[in-house]
Amino acid sequence: MIKNTMIDNQVTHKTIRAFKNQNLTKEQVVTLVEVARHTSSSMFMQQFSIIHLTDEKKRMYVRKISGQNYVGANGDLFIFIVDLHRNQSIRRQLGEDDGRLHKTDIFLQGVEDTVLAVQNMVNAAASMGLGAVILGSINNKPKELLNVLELPKMTFPILGLQVGVADQMPQLKPRLPLDAIFFENEYQEINIGDLEEYDKIVQTYYDLRDSNRRIDSFTKQVSSKKLGTKETKRDELLKTLHDQELCLE
Amino acid sequence: MIKNTMIDNQVTHKTIRAFKNQNLTKEQVVTLVEVARHTSSSMFMQQFSIIHLTDEKKRMYVRKISGQNYVGANGDLFIFIVDLHRNQSIRRQLGEDDGRLHKTDIFLQGVEDTVLAVQNMVNAAASMGLGAVILGSINNKPKELLNVLELPKMTFPILGLQVGVADQMPQLKPRLPLDAIFFENEYQEINIGDLEEYDKIVQTYYDLRDSNRRIDSFTKQVSSKKLGTKETKRDELLKTLHDQELCLE
Numbered sequence: 168m169i170k171n172t173m174i175d176n177q178v179t180h181k182t183i184r185a186f187k188n189q190n191l192t193k194e195q196v197v198t199l200v201e202v203a204r205h206t207s208s209s210m211f212m213q214q215f216s217i218i219h220l221t222d223e224k225k226r227m228y229v230r231k232i233s234g235q236n237y238v239g240a241n242g243d244l245f246i247f248i249v250d251l252h253r254n255q256s257i258r259r260q261l262g263e264d265d266g267r268l269h270k271t272d273i274f275l276q277g278v279e280d281t282v283l284a285v286q287n288m289v290n291a292a293a294s295m296g297l298g299a300v301i302l303g304s305i306n307n308k309p310k311e312l313l314n315v316l317e318l319p320k321m322t323f324p325i326l327g328l329q330v331g332v333a334d335q336m337p338q339l340k341p342r343l344p345l346d347a348i349f350f351e352n353e354y355q356e357i358n359i360g361d362l363e364e365y366d367k368i369v370q371t372y373y374d375l376r377d378s379n380r381r382i383d384s385f386t387k388q389v390s391s392k393k394l395g396t397k398e399t400k401r402d403e404l405l406k407t408l409h410d411q412e413l414c415l416e
Numbered sequence: 417m418i419k420n421t422m423i424d425n426q427v428t429h430k431t432i433r434a435f436k437n438q439n440l441t442k443e444q445v446v447t448l449v450e451v452a453r454h455t456s457s458s459m460f461m462q463q464f465s466i467i468h469l470t471d472e473k474k475r476m477y478v479r480k481i482s483g484q485n486y487v488g489a490n491g492d493l494f495i496f497i498v499d500l501h502r503n504q505s506i507r508r509q510l511g512e513d514d515g516r517l518h519k520t521d522i523f524l525q526g527v528e529d530t531v532l533a534v535q536n537m538v539n540a541a542a543s544m545g546l547g548a549v550i551l552g553s554i555n556n557k558p559k560e561l562l563n564v565l566e567l568p569k570m571t572f573p574i575l576g577l578q579v580g581v582a583d584q585m586p587q588l589k590p591r592l593p594l595d596a597i598f599f600e601n602e603y604q605e606i607n608i609g610d611l612e613e614y615d616k617i618v619q620t621y622y623d624l625r626d627s628n629r630r631i632d633s634f635t636k637q638v639s640s641k642k643l644g645t646k647e648t649k650r651d652e653l654l655k656t657l658h659d660q661e662l663c664l665e
Contacts, residue, residue: 173540180455205427206429218600218603219599220601225601253606258639258643261638282535290536294421319605348464352469356505359506388460405519408520
């Protein structure tokens with residue numbers, strides 16, 4: 168393994184969910200957003216936007232949607248938006264039709280632009296000594312989130328990112344072994360027997376989110392309710408994308 | 417702006433498309449993949465895999481699909497795969513049904529896991545002094561790509577990443593102004609008049625990809641064929657996802 172400050176941060180990356188009661192400085196916010204702004208984008212179309220959510224009421228609504236009490240509590244909350252609306256608007260102002268903007272192809276390019284920017288900002292935060300948590304839970308109620316954020320068609324808020332001064336020190340969460348996710352030339356099937364050792368290791372991890380209890384083994388988590396059949400508002404996701412006129416074909 | 421080595425790299429990020437005829441060392445490859453492996457993942461489901469493509473025949477096929485002569489030429493080529501197959505396989509080996517794995521919700525979580533890992537690897541490469549190019553073009557022919565890589569159902573190769581020793585020094589590509597993509601609490605509509613200055617700046621950029629010619633203004637690129645209606649194999653993307661049993665509802 169090659170070692171430098173960035174890589175040390177990356178291979179010991181821990182999600183921070185508890186922050187000190189202390190907002191980022193304006194300089195910190197601008198630096199983080201400047202980093203996001205300089206992320207690579209597909210075809211140079213730059214199809215994402217970021218909303219810095221400082222309004223306490225909106226933060227509370229997002230917290231309720233996510234169902235996680237740390238969301239919109241201490242720390243600064245950024246909402247990352249797949250934004251095909253901006254380019255649609257530019258095209259229309261120039262007298263053009265919507266072209267390929269309603270296709271799944273372009274939506275996925277927008278998702279890629281957006282998610283690349285999220286990780287770039289996470290790494291910038293780490294380099295500044297800040298902690299961060301990526302929030303998929305903002306989409307626990309996709310339609311409600313769009314309403315709270317008053318977003319136009321052709322946009323979709325895909326991830327939140329909360330950044331602040333860490334007020335906890337979690338353990339490093341053990342990831343799948345390298346040979347389970349990394350292959351030379353050919354995809355390799357997983358054999359559950361090969362995950363026995365990993366399953367044991369995962370059970371030694373204490374989850375600060377969950378009253379410091381040990382967590383289930385990886386294969387148990389996969390086979391349990393996390394991916395199990397259940398009704399949830401997250402099932403509205405595809406319909407919500409269509410309502411936003413995204414991914415139509 | 418806060419300054420440190422990582423942030424300096426990030427705000428001056430340039431995509432590298434020409435690499436020296438020199439492969440990464442094994443240590444460099446392992447370091448990059450270890451970084452990817454430690455990326456945050458949605459619900460800890462770790463739904464991505466990476467194929468290191470060293471087989472010359474496969475690299476050539478991917479180059480043909482992408483239509484870009486630098487793909488699979490010098491440098492190391494990694495294919496990032498949204499992988500819901502692994503967890504499906506684990507569930508089945510444990511006697512469970514596929515649960516929510518065919519839903520758009522879970523597919524998008526897999527996309528997020530995968531794309532976060534791509535950017536994490538890009539940043540690691542930069543910290544090691546290496547250059548990189550993210551390759552959306554591997555999906556110019558989605559079905560052919562699946563065939564070349566011999567991938568099972570419930571997987572989808574979403575991005576390539578080529579990493580190597582830079583053999584070019586591109587200009588910094590000017591990004592949209594901050595206030596066009598970053599908002600406080602409320603989404604802001606774009607007014608094309610506000611992009612006049614930016615359009616001028618973009619035209620001063622020389623694209624090394626394109627015989628060192630100046631490029632079109634941003635709004636012209638948006639209104640032109642990049643997003644314009646045309647038939648392309650990329651239109652197969654949604655059907656290909658469905659054939660892969662992904663995003664079914």
